[in-house]
Amino acid sequence: MQPILETRNLSKVFHRGSLLSRDRIVAVDRVSFTVRRGEVFTLAGESGCGKTTTARMILGFEHPSSGEIIYGSERERWHPRVWFNQRIQAVFQNPFETFNPLRKVEGYLFETVKHYGLAADRGKAVELINSKLEAVGLSYSEVEGRYPSEFSGGQLQRISIARSLLVDPSLLIADEPVSMVDASIRMSIVNLFRRLRDELDMGILYITHDLATAYYLGGQIAVMFRGNTMEIGPVQEVLVNPRHPYTQLLRESIPEADPKKKWRGRISIAETEEEEYLRTGCKFAGRCPKAMDICRQQAPELYDVGGVKVKCHLYADKQKEVS
Ligand SMILES: Nc1ncnc2c1ncn2[C@@H]1O[C@H](COP(=O)(O)OP(=O)(O)O)[C@@H](O)[C@H]1O
Numbered sequence: 001m002q003p004i005l006e007t008r009n010l011s012k013v014f015h016r017g018s019l020l021s022r023d024r025i026v027a028v029d030r031v032s033f034t035v036r037r038g039e040v041f042t043l044a045g046e047s048g049c050g051k052t053t054t055a056r057m058i059l060g061f062e063h064p065s066s067g068e069i070i071y072g073s074e075r076e077r078w079h080p081r082v083w084f085n086q087r088i089q090a091v092f093q094n095p096f097e098t099f100n101p102l103r104k105v106e107g108y109l110f111e112t113v114k115h116y117g118l119a120a121d122r123g124k125a126v127e128l129i130n131s132k133l134e135a136v137g138l139s140y141s142e143v144e145g146r147y148p149s150e151f152s153g154g155q156l157q158r159i160s161i162a163r164s165l166l167v168d169p170s171l172l173i174a175d176e177p178v179s180m181v182d183a184s185i186r187m188s189i190v191n192l193f194r195r196l197r198d199e200l201d202m203g204i205l206y207i208t209h210d211l212a213t214a215y216y217l218g219g220q221i222a223v224m225f226r227g228n229t230m231e232i233g234p235v236q237e238v239l240v241n242p243r244h245p246y247t248q249l250l251r252e253s254i255p256e257a258d259p260k261k262k263w264r265g266r267i268s269i270a271e272t273e274e275e276e277y278l279r280t281g282c283k284f285a286g287r288c289p290k291a292m293d294i295c296r297q298q299a300p301e302l303y304d305v306g307g308v309k310v311k312c313h314l315y316a317d318k319q320k321e322v323s
């Protein structure tokens, strides 16, 4: 499948704290992955692992500290100039923040049509907007004249997706798009992503802390921890047969669908996020049940473990990934 977006050693450093005690946090640490047409690529991991920062760099909201973002066949080295490409569209976590409560929802759709010059007159604009709303299971007549408060979170998220479809993007970036949507309609939105992938041949960069929806969407996955991609490979392989101890723990922490089985709880937060970011060696060593001495001293490299890339000293006998 044709690559749409590639990151190579993409990094972002933030400085935090006061002038006297400044911490340097590598929020995204040499992250490399490829998103392809007609495929979902998932960035998964707990809150604070660098998922949104990665998306923000791709969208041009944040300048990478180093590394490259390659869009399609064009190589884009980073310039201070904001790079924006209409072939990339984004949908964010909170639909209630996307829409101003005092503005009619249709205003956003017409604004996008106007901004990109997508229709010659109002009639054509309505036609285009209606077709995109239909693609997400709504219609213009259901939206016309209404305010955000008149819709559910799930409906607003659909409208937000319809708006992104107006420009016929080849890549949709969805940052936790269902985490604030009622569980009962979560799957219908995830199904919508599957349809967009298959029917429009779109690439989707899906960001989530929920492995179940990632599994359902298939494709490729990168499991992130404190800025690092701990494991990258086909979703099926990574989630069914996780190689990295972090992926293994993350999978265990998925709530069981069976109410009789006990919810095992989230991974215990043994250290603060800050301490983990500042660790030398493997960022996960403080929580890892398989940690060895070397893990606390030296950051592991990525190893190829049967077609899956794993950043873990347990696999030091395997072939190193060259970046
Ligand atoms: N503008 C910023 N300045 C300083 N630190 C930031 C900034 N944005 C994000 N961070 C930090 O970078 C880390 C990764 O954040 P983020 O990318 O939002 O993670 P995620 O989306 O996986 O929850 C966190 O420790 C966060 O506090």
Ligand SMILES: [Mg+2]
Pocket (backbone or CB within 6 Å): 048, 051, 052, 053
């Ligand atoms: Mg985030």
